[in-house]
Amino acid sequence: RRRAGWMAAPARDGGLEASGARLMGSETRQPVAEKQAATNSIPWLVPVHQPLELLFFHKVFVKLRESMGVRGGEDGAVHGVPLVVFLRAISRLYHVLREDERCFDPRAYDNNGDGTVTWWEFCVLWKEEQPSVRLLLPERVYLTMENPEMSKLGRILSWLVLTTIFISAGAFILSTLPVLQESPCEKCEPEPLPEFSHIDTVCVIVFTIEYLVRLVTAAFMRTELPILNQDLIIDLMCTDELIRWPTKLQRTWDFVRAPPNLIDLAAVLPSYVAWCLPTRKPEDGGDSSMVILKLIRLMRVVRAFRLGRRFEAVIIIARSMQRSTRALWVLVLNMTIGTVVFGAVMFFVEQGTYEPYTQRFTRPGSWALNTDVQRYERAQEDSPFESIPHAFWWALVTATTAGYGDMSPTTLPGKVTAGICMIWSLCVIALPVGVIGSTFESVWEEYDTEKSAEREMKQSEARMSRSLMDSIDPMSHSSLLRIEVYHDFNLGMPDNDTFVGEAEAWMNIDPSSAEPVDAQLELPLRDNHAKSDARVSGRVYLEYSWAPAERPEPGVLLRGRLTITLLRAEDLVEVDWKTPLADFPTPEGCCDPYVVVTLYPSSPSKDGALAARAERSSTVFDSRTPTWLPNERMTFDFDWRQEGVLARRANAKRALMTGGASAQEPAEVDLDSRLMGSLPQILADIAEVRHATPELAEELSEMQQVARSMLTALGISEPTSPASRHGGAATALVHGEAGVGRRREEQPPPSGAQPCPSPAQDADAGFQFVVPGMIAEELGLVAEEPGEVSAAPSSGPG
Numbered sequence: 001r002r003r004a005g006w007m008a009a010p011a012r013d014g015g016l017e018a019s020g021a022r023l024m025g026s027e028t029r030q031p032v033a034e035k036q037a038a039t040n041s042i043p044w045l046v047p048v049h050q051p052l053e054l055l056f057f058h059k060v061f062v063k064l065r066e067s068m069g070v071r072g073g074e075d076g077a078v079h080g081v082p083l084v085v086f087l088r089a090i091s092r093l094y095h096v097l098r099e100d101e102r103c104f105d106p107r108a109y110d111n112n113g114d115g116t117v118t119w120w121e122f123c124v125l126w127k128e129e130q131p132s133v134r135l136l137l138p139e140r141v142y143l144t145m146e147n148p149e150m151s152k153l154g155r156i157l158s159w160l161v162l163t164t165i166f167i168s169a170g171a172f173i174l175s176t177l178p179v180l181q182e183s184p185c186e187k188c189e190p191e192p193l194p195e196f197s198h199i200d201t202v203c204v205i206v207f208t209i210e211y212l213v214r215l216v217t218a219a220f221m222r223t224e225l226p227i228l229n230q231d232l233i234i235d236l237m238c239t240d241e242l243i244r245w246p247t248k249l250q251r252t253w254d255f256v257r258a259p260p261n262l263i264d265l266a267a268v269l270p271s272y273v274a275w276c277l278p279t280r281k282p283e284d285g286g287d288s289s290m291v292i293l294k295l296i297r298l299m300r301v302v303r304a305f306r307l308g309r310r311f312e313a314v315i316i317i318a319r320s321m322q323r324s325t326r327a328l329w330v331l332v333l334n335m336t337i338g339t340v341v342f343g344a345v346m347f348f349v350e351q352g353t354y355e356p357y358t359q360r361f362t363r364p365g366s367w368a369l370n371t372d373v374q375r376y377e378r379a380q381e382d383s384p385f386e387s388i389p390h391a392f393w394w395a396l397v398t399a400t401t402a403g404y405g406d407m408s409p410t411t412l413p414g415k416v417t418a419g420i421c422m423i424w425s426l427c428v429i430a431l432p433v434g435v436i437g438s439t440f441e442s443v444w445e446e447y448d449t450e451k452s453a454e455r456e457m458k459q460s461e462a463r464m465s466r467s468l469m470d471s472i473d474p475m476s477h478s479s480l481l482r483i484e485v486y487h488d489f490n491l492g493m494p495d496n497d498t499f500v501g502e503a504e505a506w507m508n509i510d511p512s513s514a515e516p517v518d519a520q521l522e523l524p525l526r527d528n529h530a531k532s533d534a535r536v537s538g539r540v541y542l543e544y545s546w547a548p549a550e551r552p553e554p555g556v557l558l559r560g561r562l563t564i565t566l567l568r569a570e571d572l573v574e575v576d577w578k579t580p581l582a583d584f585p586t587p588e589g590c591c592d593p594y595v596v597v598t599l600y601p602s603s604p605s606k607d608g609a610l611a612a613r614a615e616r617s618s619t620v621f622d623s624r625t626p627t628w629l630p631n632e633r634m635t636f637d638f639d640w641r642q643e644g645v646l647a648r649r650a651n652a653k654r655a656l657m658t659g660g661a662s663a664q665e666p667a668e669v670d671l672d673s674r675l676m677g678s679l680p681q682i683l684a685d686i687a688e689v690r691h692a693t694p695e696l697a698e699e700l701s702e703m704q705q706v707a708r709s710m711l712t713a714l715g716i717s718e719p720t721s722p723a724s725r726h727g728g729a730a731t732a733l734v735h736g737e738a739g740v741g742r743r744r745e746e747q748p749p750p751s752g753a754q755p756c757p758s759p760a761q762d763a764d765a766g767f768q769f770v771v772p773g774m775i776a777e778e779l780g781l782v783a784e785e786p787g788e789v790s791a792a793p794s795s796g797p798g
Contacts, residue, residue, distance in 0.1 A: 042149075042150075042151065042152055042155075043151055043152065044151060044152045044153055045140070045144070045151050045153055046135065046140040046143045046144055046150050046151045046154070047135075048134060048135055048140070049132040049133070049134055049135075050132055050133040050135060050227050051130065051131075051132040052126075052131045052132060052133065052226055053465065054123065054126050054465055054468050054469060055461055055464065055465045055468075056226060056230060056234075057122050057123075057125070057126050058119070058122075058464070058468070059230065059234055060089060060093075060122075060234055060237055060238065061081070061119055061122050063234050063235075063237075063238045064081045064085055064086075064089060064238055065081065067085075067238050067239075068081065068085070080114075080116035080117050080118035080119070080121070081116060081117055082115060082116055082117075083106045083107065083110060083115055083116065083117060086106050086109075086117040087104070087106040088240075089237040089238060090104055090106070090125070090237075091104065092236055092237050092243065093131065093233070093237050094131075095243065096224055096225070096226075096233055096236060096237075096243070097131070097133060097134070097225075098134075099134075104129075109121040109122075109124055109125055111124075120471075120652075120653045123468060123471065123472050124472075126472075127472050127473075133225050133226060133227055136220060138216075138217040138219075138220035138221070139217070139220060139221050139222065141213065141217045142214060142217035142218060142220070142221045143221075144157065145157060145210065145213055145214050145217070146214060157210075160206070161206070161207075161210055164203050164206045164207065167199065167203060168199070168200065168203035168204075168207075171196050171199045171200060171203075172196075172200070174196070175192035175193070175196040176192075178190065180192060180193055180196070181193065200271065201271075204268060204271040204272075207264070207267060207268050208268055210264075211261075211264050211265065211268060214255070214261075215252065215255060215256070218251055218252055218254075218255035219248035219249075219251050219252045219255075220248070220251075221251065222245075223246070223251070223254075224236070224245070312447070315447070316440070316443055316444055316447055317440075319443045319447070320436065320439050320440040320443045321436075323439050323443060324432075324435065324436040324439045324440075327432040327435040327436050327439070328432065328436070330431075330432050331428075331429065331432035331433070334428040334432075335396070335399060335428070335429075338395065338399055338421070338424055338425065338428060339392050339395040339396055339399065340392070342391075342395040342398075342399075342417060342420075342421040342424075343388055343389075343391035343392040343394065343395040344388050344391065345417050346385060346391045346394060346395065346409065346414060346417050346418070346421075347385045347387065347388045347390070347391040349409070349411060349413040349414045349417055350363060350383060350385045350391075350409050350410070350411060350414040351363070351383055351385055352364075352383040358382075360382050360383075361382070361383045361386070362380040362381060362382055362383060363380070363381065363382075363383045363410060363411065364378040364379075364380065364381075364410055364411065365378060365379045365380060365381030365410060366378070366379060366381075366410075367379075384406070384407045385407065390407075393407065394407040394408075395421060398418060398421050398422060398425065399421060399424075399425035399428075399429065400425070400429070401422075401425065455529070470648075470652070471649065471652030471653070471655075472649075472652075474604060474610065474644075474645050474648040474649055474652075475511065475557060475558070475640065475645055477600040477610060478509060478511070478558050478600060478601075478638065478640050479506050479507045479508075479509045480504065480506060480507075480599070480600060481504065481505045481506070481507050481521075481544070481564075481597070481598075481599060482502065482503075482504050482597075482598040482599075483502065483503050483504075483523060483540060483542070483595055483596065483597050483598070484499070484501075484502045484595070484596045484598070485499075485500040485501050485502065485525060485538075485540065485569070485572070485593050485594070485595055485596075486498060486499060486500055486593065486594055486596065487500055487575040487576065487591055487592055487593060488592045488593070488594050488619040488621075489592075490592070490619075498532070498534070498575050499528065499531040499532040499534070500525070500536065500538070500572055500573055500575065500591065500593060501525025501526060501527065501536040501537070501538060501572075501573070502525060502526060502528055502531075503523035503524065503525050503526060503540060504523075505521050505523055507519070507544060507546070507562075508546075509546050509558070509562075511557050511558040511640070513548070514548050514550070515548075516545070516546060516547050516548065517544075517545070517546040518543070518544075518545050518546075519543065519544055520541070520542070520543040520567075521541070521542050521543070521544070522539060522540075522541055523539060523540045523541075523542070524538075524539045525537065525538045525539065525540065525572075534573070535573055536573060537571055537572065537573050538569055538570055538571045538572040538573065538624075539569065539570050539571065540566075540568075540569045540595065541567040541568050541569070541570075542564060542565060542566050542567055543564075543565050543567060544562060544563065544564045544565070545562070545563045545565075546560060546561075546562050547560050547561045547562075547563075548560035555641055555642045555643060556639070556640070556641055556642070557603070557640045557641065557642050557645060558603075558638055558639075558640035559638060559639050559640070560637075560638050561635060561636070561637055561638070562599070562601070562635070562636045562637075562638060563633055563634070563635050563636075564597055564633065564634045564635075564636070565630075565632065565633050565634075566595055566617050566628040566632045566634075567627070567628065568625065568626065568627040568628065569593060569595075569625065569626050570625050571624065571625070572591045572593055572624045572625070572626070573591065573624075574589025574590065574591065574624065575589070575590075575591045575592075576589065576590055576591065576592065577589050577590070589624070590622045590623065590624060591622075591623065591624050591626075592619055592620070592621045592622065592623075593619070593620060593623075593626050594616060594617050594618065594619040594620070595616070595617040596614050596615070596616050596617075597614065597615050597616075597617070597634055598612050598613070598614045599612065599613055599614075599636050600612055600613070601613055601636040601637060601638045601639065602638075602639055602640070602644075603639065603640040603641045603643075603644035603645055604644035604645065604647055604648040605644060605647070606643065606644065606647055607647065607651070608644070608647045608648035608650070608651035608652075609648075610648060613636065615634040615636075617632055617634070618632060
């Protein structure tokens with residue numbers, strides 16, 4: 001058996017892209033549909049080859065149809081694109097990928113010979129050609145630094161730079177505390193401790209290396225590649241315009257003048273400028289020339305702006321300010337006019353009178369007691385409104401309701417002017433601020449809607465990509481493993497159980513290999529908003545063992561037995577809060593999890609329908625870290641035949657070429673896997689009821705004979721028809737259209753008839769029963785007469 005260490009398991013369609021499941025087992029030849037999936041697992045380094053997704057070719061196909069004047073998926077799927085257009089698009093793609101020497105014959109993909117290429121033939125191209133982007137070493141380095149989501153090393157470097165930004169900004173702030181400063185000499189200005197200088201030097205070196213690496217590699221980064229700009233490459237493929245490549249100098253200049261990179265440069269330059277300036281001697285004291293150095297040090301705060309592009313709040317505020325430009329201009333205009341007008345008026349009414357002795361303007365100030373005359377008089381004080389620009393400060397502080405109090409009017413005209421300025425500012429500022437607030441709220445809602453739409457689009461693209469790849473390679477479903485974790489409320493109804501999380505993985509099952517496989521999986525759970533919006537966390541550990549058949553029959557693609565063993569789960573979400581035990585002083589959340597495993601062990605049927613099979617595990621109560629027993633195993637017998645695979649592929653091809661719906665989706669899309677786990681038990685119960693029905697019918701017949709014998713012994717005649725057993729508006733049982741019994745009004749008996757039945761007669765009537773037609777057919781019950789339903793042995797499986 002093949003065994004190996006832990007390694008990343010291939011993901012597909014976004015299922016494991018965010019989860020990062022890990023697989024233990026050696027590599028085998030993967031189906032074509034899984035080669036694209038393997039690229040979605042996050043590697044340590046950016047791979048050299050970046051396969052193009054099938055969804056990318058679907059966008060190209062739609063764009064080509066639109067360029068020909070055909071809009072809509074149906075016409076495009078039916079008629080396809082001409083071979084000339086198809087050849088031009090693929091040739092331009094290879095030209096962008098720098099693979100001009102690659103041979104390509106478009107006639108090989110015209111299966112029906114009508115001179116056009118349909119979407120199905122596009123899929124065949126993707127399967128056979130397997131186009132990919134080959135990245136150069138500088139491009140891989142650039143993507144590692146610029147796009148951390150493409151590799152684990154990129155994520156580590158991104159967190160390193162982010163931590164360095166926090167350390168640099170925090171050290172600069174703490175260095176201004178007096179307790180963390182010291183004076184080089186007795187009369188020198190206090191300076192930060194030397195440790196802060198060392199920290200700043202290390203941070204500047206990190207920022208410099210990161211900026212220079214991106215600057216140098218940006219000259220080699222081809223921005224026209226599909227992995228960076230799909231819209232641009234699609235436009236180049238679908239047009240006849242000349243393709244012009246930017247030079248290395250142009251790419252470098254585009255990198256330098258980008259706003260985020262300008263912020264990075266402004267965060268690094270001040271330190272180098274400060275290091276180039278001459279060092280101040282201790283005996284020089286505080287020289288005015290050092291103001292420049294202080295301003296340069298102040299520029300270190302710009303490093304905090306590097307965090308802006310990493311947080312959603314900054315993005316929302318920036319969008320709000322951008323959309324509120326007109327309101328901001330109105331606010332600035334009104335504030336400017338008001339500041340000038342009220343500042344000038346306040347200067348003239350509060351300027352006071354000129355005193356030649358002091359050569360200053362004085363005005364009446366506060367009231368004070370004059371002891372000579374024993375009365376209060378207003379003292380004269382210097383007027384703070386020395387000029388109109390000085391009055392501008394007062395007008396601005398008053399209009400913004402800051403009210404520092406350093407400048408205030410004391411005369412009656414001045415107070416009247418100040419009152420008018422206050423009322424004016426309330427009206428002028430409130431209107432634009434309200435508009436800005438409303439814009440901020442709308443931008444916030446649009447941002448949430450945009451994120452939701454983006455998430456739904458990714459899910460839709462994932463479903464579409466899976467459906468398309470299923471059409472090309474239906475055999476890929478044989479290695480798909482899906483698990484779902486639910487919280488058991490122990491109500492006997494699976495619909496009431498709470499969704500805890502789900503995960504997907506691709507098992508290391510190779511139809512062309514006859515070697516057994518033992519592997520272990522670590523599956524991080526992910527959410528599914530179609531089932532629940534609750535938070536999801538935790539991981540599930542399981543192992544599987546694949547034993548292929550020794551000698552498969554002709555026409556059998558895959559046959560063997562798969563055994564899945566549940567091991568444990570960790571850090572599941574808290575679902576239930578029960579009464580705490582005596583050992584726990586505070587209540588703790590818990591979970592009663594069980595796992596539903598869904599596989600596709602059987603090939604599609606003759607009509608191309610693919611059915612899933614689900615098995616449910618036992619429930620582990622009161623545990624967020626459940627451990628299942630060693631014998632918690634699930635066994636699946638696989639039998640994939642070529643006939644079913646070809647039928648499903650033919651249906652998919654026919655649907656894509658005729659513009660109809662795509663191939664039939666797997667069964668798990670429409671049927672809840674929790675109910676699928678109960679399906680075998682339901683079928684077993686139906687079989688048991690069907691087996692017991694003849695015995696019940698025989699016992700019923702014996703009871704009727706005993707009742708008739710008792711009536712004969714008592715000398716009571718048996719009624720000849722059910723209608724004669726009831727008087728008045730008697731009713732009789734008849735069959736309805738859907739097989740459900742219903743009652744029909746009948747004519748009352750003649751006057752000479754007995755109006756009421758005897759107790760014994762009514763007892764005999766009580767043996768009649770009504771069964772719906774669908775259930776009667778399933779249980780083998782047949783209706784003999786319109787008024788009676790009896791049981792008969794079943795002649796077949798329903």
